[in-house]
Amino acid sequence: MSSRAPLLPWLSLRLLLLLCHYSLSAPAAALDALAPAVVGKPGCQTRCGVVDIPFPFGIGDDRCALEARHTRYPFKLDCMSVGGTSKPFFRGMEVTKISLADGKAWMKMNISQNCYNQSTGTMERNREPVDFTGTPFWISDKDNKIFVIGCRTFSYMQINNVVTGCVSKCERALKDGECSGDGCCQVDFPTKGWRYSTTFDSENYNTSLVWRNNPCSYMAVIETTAFKFSTTYVNSTIFYDTYNGAAPVVLDWIISMDVCDIAIKNTTSYACISGNSNCVDDIKGGYRCKCSHGYEGNPYIKDGCKDINECLDNATYPCMGICKNTIGSFDCSCYPGSYMKNGFCLPNQKSTFPARHRRKLQHIKNNYFQQHGGLILFEEMKSQQGHAFKIFSEEELQQATNKFNEQEILGQGGNGIVYKGLLKSNSEVAVKKCMTIDEQKKKEFGKEMLILSQINHKSIVKLLGCCLEVEVPMLVYEFIPNGTLFHLIHENHGNHISLITRLQIAHESAEALAYLHSCASPPILHGDVKSSNILLDNNFSAKVSDFGASILAPTDEMQFVTLVQGTCGYLDPEYMQTCQLTDKSDVYSFGVVLLELLTRKKAFNLDAPEHEKVLSMMFLSAMKENKLEDMLDDQIKNNENMEFLEEMAELAKKCLDMSSINRPSMKEIGDELGRLRKVMEHQCARQNPEEMESFLGDSSYVINSTVESTKSFSIEKNAMKRLKSGR
Known part of the structure; x- marks a missing residue:
């Protein structure tokens, strides 16, 4: 791909103003699954x-x-x-x-450790055996792995009649998230295992020579999805402290x-x-x-x-028409004017309604449905049965939003209005009425929405369905209750927002965008990253939203986006020249969001003096003149925070580089923010351990260190032993 030209000098603020539009909100809100009550014996604690x-x-x-x-x-x-x-x-x-x-139980099991005692000059082991003999439990081989952490570490487990383990040597650079031998190694947990014991080979492998950078080695069985390696686990006791000495393990059980x-x-x-x-x-x-x-x-x-009343859980038991619960099942029939075909309700070509104007209306709805790729969407849904995506009728969304009552408006902007809705199942949703649709993408619209609905990430708002029988399609999202980041930082000045909260929001948003760019299939570009498209739940966890503006990444360089989209103050200057949206366009916009978090200033302020209208330009000028402190929000500007603020500002500066080729990827941004967040949380934990306990969770991020790297190999074959044992 050729490098792109820098911003042309004639690209003036006037052009920026012409391309501006504000979109103050986007979807929002969680579809709660209905769970049966826990049942125990009468009079027993459940x-x-x-x-x-x-x-x-x-x-x-x-x-x-x-x-x-x-x-x-x-x-x-x-x-x-x-x-x-x-x-x-x-x-x-x-x-x-x-x-x-599922026949599973989750327990916390002790972590084995081997630490160097500086005062005695000896290695001190704490080996934690586990034995479920004579119990209903097996240790799940599908849900867990054996992890070994450390430098100069050789550790193995005796599991029933098998011995398995690995060696970790610090010889290469460590990487967060990778446990393939560098600071961390892993092996599969054998099947049918119900007891184990651990052993550290301290005679040939110990940390006595590297204890300053690697004080302890660890071995543990851990639920695979709950573990993410961090380089800080090697040069500190953060790993042991994070899990309080006991890691989560999944067990299977039988009667x-x-x-x-x-x-x-x-x-x-x-x-x-x-x-x-x-x-x-x-x-x-x-x-x-x-x-x-x-x-x-x-x-x-x-x-x-x-x-099960399937009609109350449309996500698991989709019915696009009239749902009627039956014993052990449910019936799904179509609304008047539609008919059932291959499990889907299709609009009638010839309406049975007697009134002439209603026949005409149904004909118009049918045309819109086909224009927006409704039939293609049905074919895709048939091939992906069980996927919870619903095609809503206009009537359903009219009822949900009280006929799109102004009192239900959550937010509005240049690309649509978002309403709060309540479905018949009592599920709250956010309904977005889009203003326009790309004519060239009409036929693929439904199919693209189905792809977007398959995105499953904790920091991304879920797309639940769409309505295609209207001139411009409507989108239905989960409802997120706590408003937008824009509202938090720009319309709520009385509230104090700590730096650690801002860093959490930035990190979670970056990880969501990185997921869209790198993990979604096909990759997805957001196209309108801004603070009003980042929603917050009751814990101030970030949820990136508004995929009405999302664009599926082009499969070749000839497929250009021809419509300028985005919001003034966030627009990538390179995109404004080429009209070609890339992942680095999202990076530029995210850089502006970082500035909002640092300064609590709006991305674009029409009422400000000429040189202060565009936040990104004002920031780059301040950085050039070494006046960063003048721009920072007073709430977070203090000596303790300055190092973090300067690193966040440097990261924002890289995101705002005029040439996209010089900007970091969202993955790199997420990793860097994760590192800063972990350092800050660790620092706060030492000052206020009780207050910070909840922050340390399962996630792991890197702190700068000068540890050696590692190398590992499996000893499953070499150390295999046959031992007599019985269940």
């Missing part, structure tokens, strides 16, 4: 702290758990007070979640080792006693129970499996 305890598990009285006639395994848990909070435990291990439907064919025959011990329940064989041996299709609840309790 909750310990925040954890539901469904039967066959029980607390307290022996009768509250599955009786011995059904199983020889213990299902009784202990509910204990820890620091004033009730928590469930099994054999001393904290239980954090139990799933009946007994009998297979279903045998268990069903023994009527006195068979545990699946609810009507509309089935026996399920576990691939590793034994059986569990599950409610039949169309039912949910607890199969281990009499009448525990209840009919």
Whole structure:
């Protein structure tokens, strides 16, 4: 790709003004899934702290758990007070979640460590064995891995009759998120494992020579999705401290080792006693129970499996017409004027409505539906059955928004108006009435919306569906309750917004855009990144929104975007010359959002003096004159924050480079903001450990360090041992 020319001198502020439009809000709001109530035996506790305890598990009285006639395994848990909070435990291990439907449980298991004691000059080991012999639990081989962290570390596990582990040597540069031998190595957890013990080879591999940069080595079984390697884990105790010495592990559980064919025959011990329940064989041996299709609840309790009202959960059981619940299932029929074909409601070519004007209206709706690619969308949905994307009728959205009442407006701008809506299922949504649509993309619109709806990221607003039977399609999003970043920083000046909150919002937004650019398939360009398109939930977590403006990345360089889009103050100057949208266009716009967070000034201020109208130009001028402090928001400008503020400003400066080729990628931006965020959180944790406990969660980011790198290899083959053991 050829490099792009710098901004032409004749590109004046006047041209910027002509291209401006404000879009003050975008979709928003969570579609809550309806969950059945936790069912236990009468008079028995079904909750310990925040954890539901469904039967066959029980607390307290022996009768509250599955009786011995059904199983020889213990299902009784202990509910204990820890620091004033009730928590469930099994054999001393904290239980954090139990799933009946999946036959899984989540527990915290101790991390083994091997640390150098500077005062004694010796290695001190803390090896934590685990043994589920004689219990209903297996350690899941699909959901967990074995992780080893450190330099000069050789650690292995004896798991039933298998020994496996790996070596980590610091010889290459460490990378966040990578656990392939550099500072961190990993191996699969063997199948059918229910006990293990750990060993560190301290004779040949220890940290006595590198303890300043690598004080401890660690080994642990961890849920794969809960672990992300950070280079800070090598040169500090952050890894151990983050998990408080106990990492999350997923376990599979069974009722007994009998297979279903045998268990069903023994009527006195068979545990699946609810009507509309089935026996399920576990691939590793034994059986569990599950409610039949169309039912949910607890199969281990009499009448525990209840009919699902599918009509209240349109995301899981999509019905584009009239939904009627039936016992164990549901019926879906079409509204008048439509007919069912291959499970989809299609508008009638010939309306049955008697009034002439209604026939004409239906004909117009049908034409719009086809123009916007409705039939193509149906074909795509047929090939992806089970995907929760709905085609709404205009009538449904009229009812949801009280006929698009002005009182329901959440925000509006140059590309549309967003209304709050309430569907018949009592789910809150945000409905966007777009102003215009690219004529060249009309036929592909529905298909592109289906692709966008498949994006699944915690920091991206979910697209739930669309309406195609109107002149300009309408989009339906999840509803996010706490407004926009624009409102928080520009219309709420009385509130103090800490730097760590601003950094969190910036980091989460950057990760969302990086996901769109690098992980979505095909890659997606947002096209209108701005503070009013970043929504906030009740915890001030960021949700990037407004994919009415999103553009699917072109497959070749001949496919140019011909319409200038974006918002004044955020527009990439290079895009304004070429009209070609790229991922670096989003990077430029994100740089402006960073400035808003740093300065609490608007991206474009029509009422300001000429040299202060465009925030990005004012910022670059201040940086050039070494006057950054003059621009920073007084709320966050202090000596403790200055180093962080200067690094964020440098990052914003890189994003705003006039030549896109010199700008960083959103992935690089996300990594850098993550590093800054982790450093700040770690610094705050040392000052206020209780206040910062919730920040340290599962995520991991890098702090600058001068550690050595690593190399690893698996010893599964070489260290394999055959040991006698029994279940």
